[in-house]
Amino acid sequence: MTVETKLPFNQEYIQAFSKDRNEPGWMATLRSKALEMADSLDMPKPDKTKISNWNFTDFQHSYKEAAKIASLDELPEELKAYFDKDASMENLYIQRNQTAAYNSLSQELQDKGVIFTDIFTAMNEHSELVEKYYMSDAVAVDQNRLTALHAALMNGGVFVYVPKNLQIEDPLQAIFWQEDTDSALLNHVLVVAEEGSSVTYVENYISHNDTEETVANLVTEVFAHDNAQVAYGAVDNFAAGTTTYVNRRGVAQRDAQINWALGQMNDGNTVSENITYLLGDNANSEAKAVSVGRGKQTQNFTSSIRQFGKETDAYILQRGVMKGGASTIFNAIGKIEHGATKSNSEQESRVLMLSEKSRGDANPILLIDEDDVTAGHAASVGRVDPLQMYYLMSRGLEQEEAERLVIHGFLAPVVSQIPIESVRKQLTQVIERKVY
Amino acid sequence: MSGSVLEVKNLHVSIEDKEILKGVDLTVKGGEFHAIMGPNGTGKSTLASAIMGHPKYEVTEGTITLDGEDVLEMEVDERARAGLFLAMQYPSEISGVTTSDFLRSAINAKREEGDEIPLMKFIKELDKDLDYLDIDQNMATRYLNEGFSGGEKKRNEILQLMQLKPDIAILDEIDSGLDIDALKVVSKGINKMRSDNFGCLIITHYQRLLNYITPDFVHVMMQGRVVKSGGPELAKRLEAEGYEWIKEELGIEDEETAEQNA
Numbered sequence A: 001m002t003v004e005t006k007l008p009f010n011q012e013y014i015q016a017f018s019k020d021r022n023e024p025g026w027m028a029t030l031r032s033k034a035l036e037m038a039d040s041l042d043m044p045k046p047d048k049t050k051i052s053n054w055n056f057t058d059f060q061h062s063y064k065e066a067a068k069i070a071s072l073d074e075l076p077e078e079l080k081a082y083f084d085k086d087a088s089m090e091n092l093y094i095q096r097n098q099t100a101a102y103n104s105l106s107q108e109l110q111d112k113g114v115i116f117t118d119i120f121t122a123m124n125e126h127s128e129l130v131e132k133y134y135m136s137d138a139v140a141v142d143q144n145r146l147t148a149l150h151a152a153l154m155n156g157g158v159f160v161y162v163p164k165n166l167q168i169e170d171p172l173q174a175i176f177w178q179e180d181t182d183s184a185l186l187n188h189v190l191v192v193a194e195e196g197s198s199v200t201y202v203e204n205y206i207s208h209n210d211t212e213e214t215v216a217n218l219v220t221e222v223f224a225h226d227n228a229q230v231a232y233g234a235v236d237n238f239a240a241g242t243t244t245y246v247n248r249r250g251v252a253q254r255d256a257q258i259n260w261a262l263g264q265m266n267d268g269n270t271v272s273e274n275i276t277y278l279l280g281d282n283a284n285s286e287a288k289a290v291s292v293g294r295g296k297q298t299q300n301f302t303s304s305i306r307q308f309g310k311e312t313d314a315y316i317l318q319r320g321v322m323k324g325g326a327s328t329i330f331n332a333i334g335k336i337e338h339g340a341t342k343s344n345s346e347q348e349s350r351v352l353m354l355s356e357k358s359r360g361d362a363n364p365i366l367l368i369d370e371d372d373v374t375a376g377h378a379a380s381v382g383r384v385d386p387l388q389m390y391y392l393m394s395r396g397l398e399q400e401e402a403e404r405l406v407i408h409g410f411l412a413p414v415v416s417q418i419p420i421e422s423v424r425k426q427l428t429q430v431i432e433r434k435v436y
Numbered sequence B: 001m002s003g004s005v006l007e008v009k010n011l012h013v014s015i016e017d018k019e020i021l022k023g024v025d026l027t028v029k030g031g032e033f034h035a036i037m038g039p040n041g042t043g044k045s046t047l048a049s050a051i052m053g054h055p056k057y058e059v060t061e062g063t064i065t066l067d068g069e070d071v072l073e074m075e076v077d078e079r080a081r082a083g084l085f086l087a088m089q090y091p092s093e094i095s096g097v098t099t100s101d102f103l104r105s106a107i108n109a110k111r112e113e114g115d116e117i118p119l120m121k122f123i124k125e126l127d128k129d130l131d132y133l134d135i136d137q138n139m140a141t142r143y144l145n146e147g148f149s150g151g152e153k154k155r156n157e158i159l160q161l162m163q164l165k166p167d168i169a170i171l172d173e174i175d176s177g178l179d180i181d182a183l184k185v186v187s188k189g190i191n192k193m194r195s196d197n198f199g200c201l202i203i204t205h206y207q208r209l210l211n212y213i214t215p216d217f218v219h220v221m222m223q224g225r226v227v228k229s230g231g232p233e234l235a236k237r238l239e240a241e242g243y244e245w246i247k248e249e250l251g252i253e254d255e256e257t258a259e260q261n262a
């Protein structure tokens, strides 16, 4: 049975919303077309997870301006932990609900032509640039009902632009803080790295709605032009009341690299797609993701790298820990297209089960349309090794402490890839909190 | 008070319903070094595992006490905190956990909350022991036992022994797979532990380890029992003559033959 929810938003509402925010004409048109399509498009179909009775479409979309943030002292402790203690507060964007509450980019980077600003300002100030990339080549408006809905109702996000041949050493950090519990977040992150440039971007999603139900419908589009490098880190930490659809895509041209390190720590039901297209020859990508499932949450993670260019290299690594009655599917899909000769596709998915009632599945999929390639995959679902526990406990560690070490060790290959130390520590704490 | 006393009495142990130990008696006191020798498969590791509390081994009869406390009532970690240590024949690999993080957790596990070892002190003592055992500094930052060579694993077990300073240690084939230099280094580490407060049970197949570490007592295990005990000279005779003479002396038949005769 499919739930036939009529979308609670009409064209007038969307046009008014767009006008209110001073959007360029192309955006108003895109929203309007997207809404038209949304009704007839199918929901995404995550492999082996039934989402037909999840609520993705009925939510509050009201907009009220939230207060700006003048200094970090105003933030709750939980959020402060995401920064280094003596951080300069530079190269930082904080979005409070749908408001760009804090935004700073060093003068040096500004002078060099870097753009790091909220998506609405970006649309006003760099309309053509945003239009060129926004929901065209990475995530299509009509991919499914939720991408269309996202396009129609997008209400937050950030734009990152790195000019040709510029290497940005310090990471750019974005914090999407859902302070209010009722409003949905349809956030759009657009990262463009021009030829020969490099950038590290790290984002955090945080909400507090343990019981109030709402929706997060997130899209990320990353473009790495020839010989550009993008390192993308994320810690998603929506509370149990949020049902999340997150679609992160990357497009890598010749000699380009896109590396993902995703800490997927939501407490609510989640469908996550992370897909990277290696279009150019010699492009490469690592897609690493961790998740901890707990309570009754159901999650579905797909990591996929599609290789079109010759001599491309892809590596997918997924690690999951399941406890309570949580249920999670990990799909790893490596696809080598015809003509992508001498390419390599590797993947490894491992799930650690901490309880009898939890369910975890790792589905390794390799689709290869070319002969002259190499590929490999490994997948496992298992429990904590009793011999490891015996060994650690024989040195005096209590069972819980021994298990804690084993779990952190198990997740370390992904956690260690999160680019900013404070975020890495924060992720470790979130893992700790979710596991115990 | 001088050292602890580990007492094993009439110990029977089964694994998957097969009886391996058939009544072992043994007492190890602080200040004493005991060696256990014996043919393959006679239950030496089983004895070590049962003392430490390996989950697969079931004690069906007998007692193990440490200073009068019932060891069999204790969980594995409680046994360790009570003062027991087992250097394993096949140490586990723990991916993602560095040797130094693990060691610090293990040291702190023995200390009261709020009395954790200061980081600088820990690093200093770790460096000292790494140096003493001729172990490359980078082992401390490598994941515990992961990708270690056989010899490196053994050295790491002795490193843990020196760091954790147990009252009674059991070393299960700590010499297997070691080259001559490593054997000397490992022996040096064990000898450094020697004191009235430290007792040691060394399981080995080779006299050559006992050339470096002189045992006070040597025991021979066969068919799940300690069948003969003596001083260091016993180990030398075993090295020279093997085990046949003991079988003859004690009238022990090979198990298959015994079964056929039964």
Ligand SMILES: Nc1ncnc2c1ncn2[C@@H]1O[C@H](COP(=O)(O)OP(=O)(O)OP(=O)(O)O)[C@@H](O)[C@H]1O
Pocket: B015, B016, B018, B020, B038, B039, B040, B041, B042, B043, B044, B045, B046, B047
């Ligand atoms: N899981 C098991 N199932 C059945 N038998 C087992 C199992 N584990 C050990 N055994 C048996 O228990 C007996 C004693 O093994 P143990 O490891 O204690 O011998 P050992 O004296 O340490 O030998 P070695 O000198 O080769 O190390 C052996 O016959 C072995 O095959």
Ligand SMILES: [Mg+2]
Pocket: B044, B045, B046, B089, B172, B173
């Ligand atoms: Mg053995």
